[in-house]
Amino acid sequence: MGYVAIKGGEKAIENSLNFYEEILQNSNKIDTEDITTGLRFAVDKVMSEGSLYSKKLASVAIKKSAGDLLNAAFFLRAHRSSCQRIGIAKTIDVNEMHIHRRISSAFKDIQGGQILGASNDYEVKLILNNIHQTKKWEHYSSENNIIKSALEPLRAKNEVKKLKADDEISDITRVFPEPPYPRSAVMQTMSRGEAGSMLGFAYTSIRGYGDVHPTIGDLRTGTCELKFTHPFTKNEVKIGELEVTSCESAGMFEKQETGEVQLTTGFGFCFGFNETKAISMSILDLSIYNTKHSVGEKEFASDVEMIIHHIDGVDSMGFTNHFKLPHYVTFQADLQVFSNAADFTKDKK
Amino acid sequence: MRYAFLDEDAKKEIRRATLKAVAIPGYIVSFASREMPIARGWGTGGIQLTLSLIKEDDTLKVIDQGCDGSVNAVNIRNFITSVTNNVTTTDTLKADLIQTRHRIPEEPLSEGQILVFQVPMPDILETVEADTYKARVMHANADYSKLWVLLYEDTSLFGDSRISNRYPVIVENRYAMDPSPIPKYDTTKLGNSKALQLFGAGREKKIYAIPPYSDVKPLKFEDREFKVENFEDKYCKRCGNSGVYLDQVYDNNGDINYFCSDTSYCDKTLEAKGK
Numbered sequence: 001m002g003y004v005a006i007k008g009g010e011k012a013i014e015n016s017l018n019f020y021e022e023i024l025q026n027s028n029k030i031d032t033e034d035i036t037t038g039l040r041f042a043v044d045k046v047m048s049e050g051s052l053y054s055k056k057l058a059s060v061a062i063k064k065s066a067g068d069l070l071n072a073a074f075f076l077r078a079h080r081s082s083c084q085r086i087g088i089a090k091t092i093d094v095n096e097m098h099i100h101r102r103i104s105s106a107f108k109d110i111q112g113g114q115i116l117g118a119s120n121d122y123e124v125k126l127i128l129n130n131i132h133q134t135k136k137w138e139h140y141s142s143e144n145n146i147i148k149s150a151l152e153p154l155r156a157k158n159e160v161k162k163l164k165a166d167d168e169i170s171d172i173t174r175v176f177p178e179p180p181y182p183r184s185a186v187m188q189t190m191s192r193g194e195a196g197s198m199l200g201f202a203y204t205s206i207r208g209y210g211d212v213h214p215t216i217g218d219l220r221t222g223t224c225e226l227k228f229t230h231p232f233t234k235n236e237v238k239i240g241e242l243e244v245t246s247c248e249s250a251g252m253f254e255k256q257e258t259g260e261v262q263l264t265t266g267f268g269f270c271f272g273f274n275e276t277k278a279i280s281m282s283i284l285d286l287s288i289y290n291t292k293h294s295v296g297e298k299e300f301a302s303d304v305e306m307i308i309h310h311i312d313g314v315d316s317m318g319f320t321n322h323f324k325l326p327h328y329v330t331f332q333a334d335l336q337v338f339s340n341a342a343d344f345t346k347d348k349k
Numbered sequence: 350m351r352y353a354f355l356d357e358d359a360k361k362e363i364r365r366a367t368l369k370a371v372a373i374p375g376y377i378v379s380f381a382s383r384e385m386p387i388a389r390g391w392g393t394g395g396i397q398l399t400l401s402l403i404k405e406d407d408t409l410k411v412i413d414q415g416c417d418g419s420v421n422a423v424n425i426r427n428f429i430t431s432v433t434n435n436v437t438t439t440d441t442l443k444a445d446l447i448q449t450r451h452r453i454p455e456e457p458l459s460e461g462q463i464l465v466f467q468v469p470m471p472d473i474l475e476t477v478e479a480d481t482y483k484a485r486v487m488h489a490n491a492d493y494s495k496l497w498v499l500l501y502e503d504t505s506l507f508g509d510s511r512i513s514n515r516y517p518v519i520v521e522n523r524y525a526m527d528p529s530p531i532p533k534y535d536t537t538k539l540g541n542s543k544a545l546q547l548f549g550a551g552r553e554k555k556i557y558a559i560p561p562y563s564d565v566k567p568l569k570f571e572d573r574e575f576k577v578e579n580f581e582d583k584y585c586k587r588c589g590n591s592g593v594y595l596d597q598v599y600d601n602n603g604d605i606n607y608f609c610s611d612t613s614y615c616d617k618t619l620e621a622k623g624k
Binding site (some may be wrong): 009010012013074077078080081082084172173174175176178179180305309314315317318319320321322325326327328329330332333334335336337338340341343344345 | 354356362379380381382383384385386388389390391393413414415416418419420421422423424450451452469479480481482485506507508509510511512513514530531532533534552554576578579594595596597610
């Protein structure tokens, strides 16, 4: 009888998890280290969306979710939630990044040069193509390779629009702000947003529902030093290094209140190497803070409400999946309202 | 692991938001909302409220669709007891704290009890206004005209509101509030309740409240009846109860049977009959 099935939740969950363990047993055969080194972009995506910089935990999370990266990020977030917050590190300046790769599509030649680094951009996507596997690569070290953004010369000439920085930096994990949202909160939300969702929204603004055709001023991946004020000595100490991606996109120029005509820019930043996400974020930033260049009635990417509430992978995945939960009571109510409405319209005919 | 999972800062923040919510019945209070090891949209707002409220000697009841044995209720109850070791019950009358999704128990609650609702969409204005900033201004001005227009349009087209659950209510003659997806049958129990009713939306990071003995009315036209779900002539096949909210269940022959949605009440009725 149906009733018994409904009440058997405890046993059903237990059995379901036991079944699932069979899938996990196969994942557990993979060495965590192999995931960290072998699936680095998956690990980076999970760290970024999980909002916790730990390659090891991200790799464990990927294993624990058998490669479901949305779930892996969820594992990291849940863990992050139980970590104590010690303090706020010094702001990272991506101009001081030890560069692994850095390109600009705005200028043919830039100070420090175009550094293609390790990239599959120009790989011909043939599954059986292994032409580069046996070749030696040119020696390169990011050690002393610190170059400022390719847009810095324009900035030095005051040709780049500068947004006012927040007086106080938000921490969206401690206080979620009310609208109008501080810029730091918007940027934090995007930096831990789900890469695919952000790509989708950014794509709307460059394809049919916006007027953003950005030029990538400076896209870089590399290592940034994380500095922290020592709680006892009060000295600034380096506590680690982060692999990050940042992107600065240039958009349309506009006339400022001061009368100057300046170039608008957008900024993207995320943990790990994820160029698609950093570019998407820079486009969203450009769209949100320079709405006057959007065209058409329907705008998605320039609507901060649209972006801030819909790009979080843990939120959107959780809610979309909640439809799997029982809805017997509400569906019963739906059916009654439906039946009343059907009677009403029948009577009216 | 610390008692009730959340760190003390998180509990403090949630309690402050809760106090503010109780002080302004029906008003939506933002809070940071920690990520839980249970998915967003699966009751994390209710869980955070429960974890911030629960004391060592509290007896806990968790239901989903009125049922203590439903998968989601089981999962949430197991999680909460694993981090608190508190005593649980299925008996509505013996519980200090009741966390619920989609139902209010059949048996009337009493003073001192707290009913915690899991909320998917905390702002009723989301039905008519997607922009949360605009919605805040509308709440500030008690401007619920868009809800009235929606009600009017539905009434003219279908004879009644098309909203079957999470039916808008007006709390203390001031704030329009989303009562969470309870059926209209339960909407009438929200007002003048002896228990404190708290609402938590984890994903949307919001808390609101109906303090005991508050005035809560469904949004409806004066000359229209507020029609709740009708189970006339139907009774629970298991305990024989009628006049309660029933689940419609198809058996293997395709025949429809009805059973109590509130399974604890169903058990009690059976017990009273000496079966």
